[in-house]
Amino acid sequence: MRFQLTDEQRALQDAVRSYLRDKFGPAQVREVYETPESDGVPASLWKAIGEQGWLAVLVPEEHDGIGLGLLDAAVIARAFGAATVPGPWLGTILVGECVRLAGSAGQQAKLLPRLAAGEVKGAVALLPQGSFVGTPATAAGGLLTGNLGLVEYAGVADTLVVAAQDGLYLVDPAHATITPHESLDRTVRLATVVLDEAPGERLEASTPEVLAEILDRAAVLMANDLVGIARKALSDTVEYDKTRVQFGKPVGSFQAIKHDLADLHLGITMAEHAATYAAHAADVDAPDRHLAASIAKAKAGDMANLSTAAMIQYHGGIGYTWEHDSHFYLKRAKRLEYQYGDASQHRERIAALLLDA
Amino acid sequence: MDLTFSKEDEDFRSEFRTWLDANLPADMRTREWWRGKSAAESFQARRDWEAKKAEAGFCGIQWPTEYGGRGGSPTMKAIYDEEMAKANAPHSVNPLGMAFLGPTVMAIGTDAQKRDIIKPLLNTEVIWCQGFSEPGAGSDLAALQMKAEAQGDHYVINGQKIWTTNAMHGDKIFTLARTGSNEGSRHAGISMLLVDMHQDGVESRPLKQMTGESEFGEVFFTDALCPTTEVLGGEGNGWQTAMLLLSFERGSSAIGQYIDFRGQWDAVADIARQVDRDGRPAVKDPVLRQQLADSLIDLECLKYHSWHVLTQTSQGKDLGFEASMTKMMWSETFRKVSDAYEAVLGMGYQVPDPQPGLSLEELTTMSLWSRSCTIWGGSAQVQRSIVAERVLGLPR
Numbered sequence: 001m002r003f004q005l006t007d008e009q010r011a012l013q014d015a016v017r018s019y020l021r022d023k024f025g026p027a028q029v030r031e032v033y034e035t036p037e038s039d040g041v042p043a044s045l046w047k048a049i050g051e052q053g054w055l056a057v058l059v060p061e062e063h064d065g066i067g068l069g070l071l072d073a074a075v076i077a078r079a080f081g082a083a084t085v086p087g088p089w090l091g092t093i094l095v096g097e098c099v100r101l102a103g104s105a106g107q108q109a110k111l112l113p114r115l116a117a118g119e120v121k122g123a124v125a126l127l128p129q130g131s132f133v134g135t136p137a138t139a140a141g142g143l144l145t146g147n148l149g150l151v152e153y154a155g156v157a158d159t160l161v162v163a164a165q166d167g168l169y170l171v172d173p174a175h176a177t178i179t180p181h182e183s184l185d186r187t188v189r190l191a192t193v194v195l196d197e198a199p200g201e202r203l204e205a206s207t208p209e210v211l212a213e214i215l216d217r218a219a220v221l222m223a224n225d226l227v228g229i230a231r232k233a234l235s236d237t238v239e240y241d242k243t244r245v246q247f248g249k250p251v252g253s254f255q256a257i258k259h260d261l262a263d264l265h266l267g268i269t270m271a272e273h274a275a276t277y278a279a280h281a282a283d284v285d286a287p288d289r290h291l292a293a294s295i296a297k298a299k300a301g302d303m304a305n306l307s308t309a310a311m312i313q314y315h316g317g318i319g320y321t322w323e324h325d326s327h328f329y330l331k332r333a334k335r336l337e338y339q340y341g342d343a344s345q346h347r348e349r350i351a352a353l354l355l356d357a
Numbered sequence: 358m359d360l361t362f363s364k365e366d367e368d369f370r371s372e373f374r375t376w377l378d379a380n381l382p383a384d385m386r387t388r389e390w391w392r393g394k395s396a397a398e399s400f401q402a403r404r405d406w407e408a409k410k411a412e413a414g415f416c417g418i419q420w421p422t423e424y425g426g427r428g429g430s431p432t433m434k435a436i437y438d439e440e441m442a443k444a445n446a447p448h449s450v451n452p453l454g455m456a457f458l459g460p461t462v463m464a465i466g467t468d469a470q471k472r473d474i475i476k477p478l479l480n481t482e483v484i485w486c487q488g489f490s491e492p493g494a495g496s497d498l499a500a501l502q503m504k505a506e507a508q509g510d511h512y513v514i515n516g517q518k519i520w521t522t523n524a525m526h527g528d529k530i531f532t533l534a535r536t537g538s539n540e541g542s543r544h545a546g547i548s549m550l551l552v553d554m555h556q557d558g559v560e561s562r563p564l565k566q567m568t569g570e571s572e573f574g575e576v577f578f579t580d581a582l583c584p585t586t587e588v589l590g591g592e593g594n595g596w597q598t599a600m601l602l603l604s605f606e607r608g609s610s611a612i613g614q615y616i617d618f619r620g621q622w623d624a625v626a627d628i629a630r631q632v633d634r635d636g637r638p639a640v641k642d643p644v645l646r647q648q649l650a651d652s653l654i655d656l657e658c659l660k661y662h663s664w665h666v667l668t669q670t671s672q673g674k675d676l677g678f679e680a681s682m683t684k685m686m687w688s689e690t691f692r693k694v695s696d697a698y699e700a701v702l703g704m705g706y707q708v709p710d711p712q713p714g715l716s717l718e719e720l721t722t723m724s725l726w727s728r729s730c731t732i733w734g735g736s737a738q739v740q741r742s743i744v745a746e747r748v749l750g751l752p753r
Contacts, residue, residue, distance in 0.1 A: 001360060003664035003665050071358060238751060242750065259738065262740075262741040265744060266744065269682065270655065270661070270686065273658055273664075298650075298654055299655075299658060347646070351647070354626065355626055355630070355649065
């Protein structure tokens with residue numbers, strides 16, 4: 001019984017964290033925030049992500065990847081969440097998963113090595129996200145039509161994967177109408193994507209089961225990003241409240257505050273366990289893997305929501321300012337919370353899995 | 358990440374399971390069997406069964422063999438807890454003695470205390486109570502007032518203890534009393550005495566709980582006697598002894614609680630399929646579905662946490678104050694499942710048999726019992742302060 005990361009996974013975690021600490025900290029995130037007109041992909045960061053192999057974790061070795069599991073990718077996602085890292089890492093990883101799980105041998109050989117190396121950036125439109133409800137693409141004679149709603153980093157993507165009624169399609173963004181929107185969370189770039197008889201290349205082995213699998217994997221990676229956010233928001237708040245003095249005492253000594261922080265620590269610990277287990281469950285094909293994915297996404301979304309709100313509240317006025325980093329966390333959490341199913345939707349799925357059986 | 362157990366551990370599991378299959382009759386695993394018995398009869402039945410289990414070598418799993426234990430690992434203890442819960446086996450009649458007194462005696466007891474206390478504790482020959490809380494000393498244990506005055510080779514004890522589990526069944530009590538001055542510190546002058554409850558100076562009275570049962574009571578000491586040799590950890594060291602004693606709860610993985618509460622959740626889900634809410638089965642009510650799923654989420658997280666605790670303890674790490682998190686997690690989760698149970702039943706919660714085929718007595722008692730678990734053994738608020746100060750490092 002070892003419910004913990006392996007030494008290799010811990011080394012990966014250390015590598016990601018130390019890169020972010022030394023090379024891509026809050027100042028670099030702020031630059032992305034202050035330039036909403038930029039593409040949101042700092043060149044040095046993207047280069048490093050490719051060189052370090054952080055895009056190659058899930059790509060099989062035969063396609064120049066590292067061939068690790070979802071838990072390894074989750075380690076990266078969690079560290080990225082804690083540092084509110086911008087860029088199309090997740091979209092590129094998910095395009096890779098679509099090609100790996102649903103592509104033909106030829107499609108895999110053509111795309112996976114380039115995705116693993118960071119030579120191409122990916123974006124996915126697998127289901128309508130949040131309130132910007134798009135209509136699903138329809139495929140007729142390999143031509144796709146539809147409003148896909150908001151898609152992360154569609155503006156920089158070299159390749160899009162689109163879910164249509166009869167499967168997953170690769171679409172060249174040049175054939176799509178892509179309209180950027182200024183996102184509240186500026187650690188991302190969002191654009192609406194409209195297809196009007198755009199040519200698509202079907203991923204040959206795509207089935208509804210594969211799509212469901214990919215959606216679960218996306219939810220688990222998001223859950224890990226969210227627990228990274230939640231933990232960082234809590235630990236920054238704890239540190240601040242140890243030193244911020246009011247009424248002649250550090251505010252962290254007041255029970256009204258410390259009890260709430262203790263509750264958050266407990267809830268975030270639970271969410272971290274859930275996000276870890278869900279990734280592992282996918283890797284070993286555990287019987288409860290779908291349940292575990294929903295547990296992780298729901299708990300992580302709830303805790304990131306609570307923790308980032310507490311971060312602002314327990315920093316007082318300074319936490320509400322643009323110059324403080326609190327809003328990076330809150331806004332990112334708000335975005336991820338509603339992607340790939342919000343907490344209520346995942347609770348309903350849990351109910352369907354366990355109560356309707 | 359490896360969530361499997363070693364062959365040695367799985368062998369232990371099947372050995373214990375085989376013993377349970379042979380020695381825990383099916384009817385003893387049901388509520389009905391126990392319901393027909395008086396409190397005294399059911400206590401005696403549990404006591405006899407536990408003695409039999411001890412004789413078979415399934416008691417004191419982590420205790421050294423020289424003390425009659427099994428000499429097992431934290432993993433074996435977790436497997437034992439899991440199998441006990443899965444079998445719906447009777448709870449120990451000596452919970453406080455097994456969890457706290459035994460390990461403390463092994464650590465700091467005199468040779469005579471080790472000889473006299475441990476074996477009779479293991480085989481349930483002696484039932485031990487814990488006498489810590491007093492009417493004026495609950496969460497603030499150091500406010501305790503009970504006095505023990507040395508007169509020759511005996512202490513003469515006067516005072517009162519309260520919330521004493523098994524007060525009506527106890528043979529002996531390990532209890533905190535003031536034997537000296539508290540000058541300089543409220544923690545000074547306290548001793549942990551080992552007192553015989555079968556004497557004129559000790560009187561136990563039951564306290565009726567909100568469940569209607571009387572698992573705990575009050576213990577009154579009026580010129581009660583205790584030999585001066587019967588001090589655990591030395592005179593005046595009672596506070597330190599108590600802190601050491603309470604630290605033995607830290608390694609608990611809470612896997613047994615998970616199994617119990619998951620069983621409760623499954624039963625609640627079953628009831629939700631049977632009872633109506635607004636003209637449809639409660640299980641189809643969207644708000645109740647959210648509530649049931651939400652409690653299930655925390656339950657499963659409790660299971661993951663028990664794996665985490667087990668991983669730490671099996672690698673020899675002391676969880677320290679993180680143990681407060683385990684207590685918070687299981688007790689709050691238990692309340693959440695109980696809340697869902699009450700919500701599913703609505704008005705039906707008021708009666709033991711709201712419709713034919715439903716018998717709710719056990720689940721209702723369990724839901725009421727959940728209200729106590731965030732109070733005893735360190736209230737939820739005390740635990741939050743511990744987690745905030747000792748784990749997060751926030752100032753006092």
